[in-house]
Amino acid sequence: MSAHTIPQSAARRDGASSLSSRNRQRISTWLFVICFMLIGMIALGGYTRLTGSGLSIMDWRPVTGIIPPLSHAEWERQFALYQTIPQYKILHDGFGLAGFQQIFWAEWTHRFWGRLIGLVLLLPLIWFAVTGALTRGLIARLLLFFVLGGLQGAVGWFMVASGFDQNSTAVEPVRLVLHLCCAFALYIAILWTALSVRTPVAPFIPATVAVVRTRRLVWGATFLIGLTIIAGGFTAGTHAGFAYNSFPLMEGHLVPQGYAKLSPFWLNWFANIPAVQFDHRLLATVTALVIGATVLSGLRTPQLGKPAQDILMLLGWAVLIQYALGVTTLLLVVPAWAGTVHQTWGAVLLTVAIVALHRLRGVGRV
Template sequence: MTAIAETSPPSAVPAVDSTNRLCVRLWLYAVLVTLFALVIVGGATRLTDSGLSITEWKPIHGVIPPLSEAEWQEELEKYRQIPEYQQVNKGMSLDAFKTIYWWEWGHRLLARGVGFVFALPLAFFWLTGRLERRLKPKLLGILGLGALQGAIGWWMVASGLVDRVDVSQYRLATHLTIACVIFAAVMVVARGLAPHSGGRAVPRVQSFAGWLVFAVLVQIYLGGLVAGLDAGMTYNTWPLMDGAIIPQGLFAQSPAWLNLFENPKTVQFVHRLGAYALLLLAVWHCVETWRGAPGSTHARRAVVLLLLICIQAAIGIATLLMVVPLGWALAHQAMALVVLGFAAAHWRAAKGAYPPETRVELRS
């Protein structure tokens, strides 16, 4: 009689070889590239005020764009019914409408593409036995987050179709943050499958690296609020804001907490504070990691992370001073993803690679 059971390494044999890990990892890297493109196109869609150009949610039929002049006129007529057209873009020509339509259509097409790039290979790896058991719940969780993100995307768009001329900043920030959570989760799984040369870091370094990932996500959420309120278009000076280190009128609205989400001045100021806090955390992490293990792989990665955050801060300041030109704003968003991805990979590396999944035959 033969049975299969989990056991400790001594008499164990690898159940999943390094080739399978490499294939899964390369697939996840392809997912990361697609997600990166999706977030950048989403940023361009917001910055060009294109997000409300498609007023219906058609997950299947919506993949086909207008193919005739009559269909384009029909889409434009739907757009004419919403407040953004009536109060902001009244009289927009068909050619101008096509420009904003293509941005939103491209964003939605990429979102569908991410679903296929993730789900189809997942099914293949799963059904052919190439996935380690520990990965299955993680990857199913990411797939579920992706489905939720699609619903959140429409929930965001719907907020701008009736009483507003743009989408809710709350929903925009949520949509952006969930996309970044998915990006970070995919990076963590991919990095856990990669060979690790540095071993595991000490627990305090692992913990701090994890909190840095959380801090980056919080800063991205704050950036989503800034984008949703167009708060970066005002107070375009640095280091002073409205002529002061701490500007007046931060809590002009009542109740006071509302200013953190709806007062453009307060939202931009808090985003600035978040950047300073993240930079200080990265400096502290770098010093502590280097002090504990000078010259180690983890210490060198902490230095790289600090440098990436400094570059991101410089791009953010330049974007603000130039009053948010499209190219610089997209560079700022792209660099935020680079920082997040590296922080997530650094955290997973500090915890070490996933141990090989093993099985052993027990004979009786």
């Protein structure tokens, strides 16, 4: 039986199905704009990390911090604060006020963009709620997203504060990965909500063996993408990308020497540069192979329907681009532009995987 012959009542529904068609379009467009802004936030975060800008603002003022220094005296005060931490003394000693202003504006833009996302979420939310365009469940969910966004700002400061330690020139890798994971988790939640508002009724897909296998492969690929992103966070946090700048071998070895030099063994996955970079390479390769298998499985399964097959093809192209970006970034020894694009495209790849899962949510049970 074709998916197109299944009555609408047999399709799986999401909570937004009670909204009018006009309201679904308006609300989903608003949420997609927020998703686009969040990808921009992820890109800005990568740029501030790669340029060493993240520690340039030494105080956390969630409200008044939106106002940048407006006088020369305030610029001097901010610069004097920055001069007290090891990053300035070791990496930027003597670069002057003009150099400080350059990295300051990068970090200020990152924080300003986060505040702007909060406003773009809160103000339309109030309007839609007052005008009755939202269900109670959707209001509660979106308010939770707003609160989590504010907590993400606090997690960001928790990360930044670790770089002020007198024995450090950068933030702690674990806190960096925590900040990154929270950002992606919030992004996935808002993206899934936007997709469900736009298409609350999931077209029924018969649960044949091939269909179920393909959906499981998509779940596996999505999990691997997330795991690879986390490994990339540790690669960034430990600056592992600046070592072993050859591919596919690492100083002539498939598995680098010193992979297991730390004890206990699990510490190597988070703090040992050879192991951290190798794990990121390995996970990226396995992810690409699993996505390749997913695409082949999907193309051989006409019951999925063209929309689902199209998104799987897009997933295949997206992972090829991301893999090429990763190798390029490594071989060029992580220039800021390449590292930023690589991190940003990782978010794009994850987006395509989430859309694929959303399109397959109508698969019936065997």
